[in-house]
Amino acid sequence: MSQKQTVIIFGATGKTGTSVVNGLIDSHKFNVVAAVRPASKEKPEVEQLKSRGVEIRHIDIETVDDSTVDALRGVDVVISTAYYTTIPAQKQLADAAKKAGVKRFIPNDWATPCIRGIRKFYDDKGAIQDYIREIGLGYTFIDVGLWHQAIFPPPDKSQEQYPGQFERSRIIYGDGHVKSAFTDLRDIGTFVARIVDDPRTLNQYVFVWGEEATKRQILDITEKARNIKIVPTVVSPADAEKQLASARAAGGISQILFEYEYSWWVRGDNIIENAKKPEYGGALDARELYPDIKPRTMIDYARSFYSNSS
Numbered sequence: 001m002s003q004k005q006t007v008i009i010f011g012a013t014g015k016t017g018t019s020v021v022n023g024l025i026d027s028h029k030f031n032v033v034a035a036v037r038p039a040s041k042e043k044p045e046v047e048q049l050k051s052r053g054v055e056i057r058h059i060d061i062e063t064v065d066d067s068t069v070d071a072l073r074g075v076d077v078v079i080s081t082a083y084y085t086t087i088p089a090q091k092q093l094a095d096a097a098k099k100a101g102v103k104r105f106i107p108n109d110w111a112t113p114c115i116r117g118i119r120k121f122y123d124d125k126g127a128i129q130d131y132i133r134e135i136g137l138g139y140t141f142i143d144v145g146l147w148h149q150a151i152f153p154p155p156d157k158s159q160e161q162y163p164g165q166f167e168r169s170r171i172i173y174g175d176g177h178v179k180s181a182f183t184d185l186r187d188i189g190t191f192v193a194r195i196v197d198d199p200r201t202l203n204q205y206v207f208v209w210g211e212e213a214t215k216r217q218i219l220d221i222t223e224k225a226r227n228i229k230i231v232p233t234v235v236s237p238a239d240a241e242k243q244l245a246s247a248r249a250a251g252g253i254s255q256i257l258f259e260y261e262y263s264w265w266v267r268g269d270n271i272i273e274n275a276k277k278p279e280y281g282g283a284l285d286a287r288e289l290y291p292d293i294k295p296r297t298m299i300d301y302a303r304s305f306y307s308n309s310s
């Protein structure tokens with residue numbers, strides 16, 4: 001019998017990391033290890049991971065050194081789902097992984113297909129992908145579209161799961177008929193468990209998705225699930241261009257968030273057909289690789305998300 005692969009997750013207590021850990025544990029195919037930064041070792045979420053049989057190793061992506069190489073020895077797969085500010089530090093982590101003999105590195109992407117020069121955050125993540133290829137480290141790059149959890153309008157601001165979601169989810173750019181691809185956050189772990197166990201995905205870009213929808217369709221699902229009327233703010237393409245210029249001038253998180261909106265709803269980058277194009281990275285389609293996985297639907301997500309709201 002072949003030995004179980006050891007998979008270490010950076011960001012195991014976060015939103016994406018929790019789904020990935022669940023998928024890996026539920027598959028019963030891996031030794032699951034969580035890289036926890038020393039400052040967080042006493043957190044209850046870390047105790048919970050331990051109680052589920054997850055081994056804890058203390059590593060901070062921001063302070064990688066020779067001890068990190070030792071901590072990564074015996075690891076087959078490194079996955080990062082850590083906080084977005086740790087993207088640049090993955091270069092040092094990739095170096096350490098290479099030295100430790102890691103076979104596959106899945107960097108912190110988990111986002112939407114694009115081409116270079118449109119979204120600075122995509123370019124920053126792309127620079128890490130370039131570096132991983134350059135040093136000859138095995139990899140899989142994974143994009144997922146938008147999470148259901150990030151896109152539906154929360155009934156009030158206190159229920160938003162991502163910053164600014166309450167306001168952004170009620171805006172329509174242009175005619176609102178541009179499609180985008182979506183995945184339920186709870187499904188990503190199921191896909192990841194299959195992807196890391198699959199030689200076909202080594203050194204490939206994989207696109208995971210559940211379905212596609214336009215902004216008007218999402219608002220329509222919301223209205224039906226809540227039995228209310230939503231009056232969206234409509235922004236013309238010309239005004240979207242102006243907002244893009246201001247967000248770029250502001251930089252930081254404003255730029256990241258608005259460049260996303262512009263890419264999804266004005267340019268229409270986030271669709272399955274694009275992800276597979278060579279200029280978008282030539283993704284393998286996770287639904288074609290694993291046709292037996294039945295992802296959760298947007299309608300089911302909306303019904304359950306709004307079940308307690310009026």
Ligand SMILES: NC(=O)c1ccc[n+]([C@@H]2O[C@H](COP(=O)([O-])OP(=O)(O)OC[C@H]3O[C@@H](n4cnc5c(N)ncnc54)[C@H](OP(=O)(O)O)[C@@H]3O)[C@@H](O)[C@H]2O)c1
Pocket residue numbers: 010011012013014015016017035036037039040043059060061062081082083084086108109110111112144145146147150162
């Ligand atoms: N597709 C989408 O719709 C969508 C939406 C949002 C985000 N994303 C992407 O998903 C990825 C993960 O985001 P998320 O929202 O899941 O993150 P998150 O919930 O904010 O989780 C962050 C995790 O990173 C850990 N962490 C932070 N700094 C660290 C460090 N220096 N070393 C090790 N671990 C560290 C945190 O642990 P402690 O704080 O406990 O130490 C926590 O477990 C990002 O690439 C983001 O761009 C995608």
